[in-house]
Amino acid sequence: MHAYATSRILVPSRLAMPRLAETVEATALQPLSFYPAGTEIYAQGETAGAFYQVEFGAVRIYRLLADGRRQISAFHLAGETFGFEAGTTHHFFAEAINATSVRVFRTASGGVDISRQLLPLALKGLTRAQEHLLVLGRQNAIERIAAFLVDMAERQGGLQQVELPMSRMDIGDYLGLTIETVSRVFTRLKDKGVIRLLSLRSIEIVRQDVLQIMSE
């Protein structure tokens, strides 16, 4: 296993906390785990029985086909929760994208109180997944990227500058595109003046209104 015990050094700063944390009570009492970039948090087939809240960093949830094709079903940023599953085993993989710290909530030990908090989180995840189905099923490459950027911007507080903690390959595997297409669309949006590429993992949204329209 790749989980490391959390030392005092890794306790997150206030800055790392999200503006709109999903509300989970009694967070201070739950254990923290640290995962270096690229390490596994849980694997498909493993026994479930906990859920997680990202303290800092970013997480990808995905499934694989036999031939290696990958579909990332969700990214989770600081403050967001993931890991609740139907049944007793995980149906997906969860990996830290970057150095990431997560707070672990055992559903069994916590008793009824915690499982009651789960429903709104599960429903939110369900809505998110179903909305993503529309993107994958019916939108073209530009619309997908636009929707992705709008979503990432919203989840980071609606600022112009958006950090993309994941690689082009991750973005492609989330949007059902290849890395080449992701790259080409970024370039096109840049050439149109809709976004600026500050660095590989950081973009500025120049025309939020245009991006919004593109994504619909």
Added chain:
Amino acid sequence: MHAYATSRILVPSRLAMPRLAETVEATALQPLSFYPAGTEIYAQGETAGAFYQVEFGAVRIYRLLADGRRQISAFHLAGETFGFEAGTTHHFFAEAINATSVRVFRTASGGVDISRQLLPLALKGLTRAQEHLLVLGRQNAIERIAAFLVDMAERQGGLQQVELPMSRMDIGDYLGLTIETVSRVFTRLKDKGVIRLLSLRSIEIVRQDVLQIMSE
């Protein structure tokens, strides 16, 4: 509204009940509603506050883009539940595909008991949606159709003969394909001897093993 009061004539027979009903207690006391083919059960933007169990018939859940593109996120057959939402308003449309009867569970009136039953149902729906993301994001037309047929067969008890209550357009909008592609793939599977087309809405799975492999 298109809901009609349920008369005694419409009480479903035992045959209409599913083999593996999702467990919801006290079903006998909940009101039934009947919806003719093509009618709306609820609309995006409407106030939520209930969930539903299909008594007989079939339901499609979908979203629309401004230009009319449609993504069906789920079909629900007899015995299956749908309609729980995050927040107070529906994010999706629900329509009866055929003449359909649903049992309505008000989440508010039922109190805590009902909302506790909701979590496993929500989690199951979440898993389903996330698995469908893999289909839409990473599988080609044959794989999508194969996965769809395998899923429909399982949900109908694993028999050879599978009823498809929905049109080709519905299937296309569920799988992110056009009706033409759906039709062509059905023809190809028929020519290969994997399935037989008994009628437009009824197929026989001749080679379940091949279909299974195709879908992975």
Added chain:
DNA sequence: CGAGACTTTGAACCCACTCAATGCCCGTGG
């Protein structure tokens, strides 16, 4: 039995993919 809706089939096109090469960034070691 007839009309309209749905489905199938055909032909041509196009968007995203594949394959390939170049470019860029960053970490590492000399």
Added chain:
DNA sequence: CCACGGGCATTGAGTGGGTTCAAAGTCTCG
């Protein structure tokens, strides 16, 4: 501090699977 190396990203050229447009076929239901 710079040179090198490796991984990731970008760009280009050509291909192909699924779409679009069009027409014929079939089923269902009044």
